[in-house]
Amino acid sequence: MQVMIMGSMLCGQKIKDFAAVAIGSGNRQGGYVCPPYKIIILDEADSMTEDAQNALRRTMETYSKVTRFFFICNYISRIIEPLASRCAKFRFKPLTxxxxxxxxxxxxxxxxxxxxxxxxxxxxxxxxxxxxxxxxxxxxxxxxxxxxxxxxxxxxxxGLIPQGTVQALFAACKIGEFDTANKEVSNVISEGCPVSQMLSRLFELIFSSDDISNVQKARICKRLAKADKFLVDGADEYLQLMDVASHLMRTLFDMPQEIQFD
Known part of the structure; x- marks a missing residue:
């Protein structure tokens, strides 16, 4: 059996040439009859552009009798529907x-x-x-x-943010002093810590905390989700983390959540 393994930076002509060549039947390798088709494995297929996937769709249709395609990806939603609908999907859970x-x-x-x-x-x-x-x-x-x-x-x-850094920011918010929280947020930014990861670590810490009520956790997690969305959209990391810290302080001390302007 002929197998071709390629990463996301694939060459369309190379795949087309490999897929077009037929395989002779009846060949034996190691005592087993080789199947009459080749296999192309595309790793990190979700990194392919939509145009590249559309071009690959034509190749799959033309040479389906002699070639089988395997797509390895982290996000099935990034594979266009014409390709995904032609494949059997297998999902693998993280190892224990x-x-x-x-x-x-x-x-x-x-x-x-x-x-x-x-x-x-x-x-x-x-x-x-x-x-x-x-x-x-x-x-x-x-x-x-x-x-x-x-x-x-x-x-x-x-590159994981140390637990001590996460604890320090959380402890500063629990004190309720803006200057202390601002200092810790500035430290996080100056150390080059990814704020998106800090939000995830804060979520884990808050979720497992016993001295925070479920209502407070819900309010905090809602703001964490908003900040994460804003970061994906390109918002400033310092401002988003400072917003989360101030919201965390207001929630822990039952301060007003929003300021109304006339």
Missing amino acids: EDVMSSRIMHICNEEGLSLDYEALTTLSSICEGDLHRAITYLQSAARLYGFSISSKELISIS
């Missing part, structure tokens, strides 16, 4: 922490890496069931820091 830890330790043993329990837990947590990301972080950490890797080094490699 046990499976992640077991496989990571196997890789460490094979590669001679030293990873303690804290580092293993950190790696499983920041990768959220994505083994490919975990392997990439391990490889980068080994090149930068050697074969003994700590939890702090993995956090540095991943």
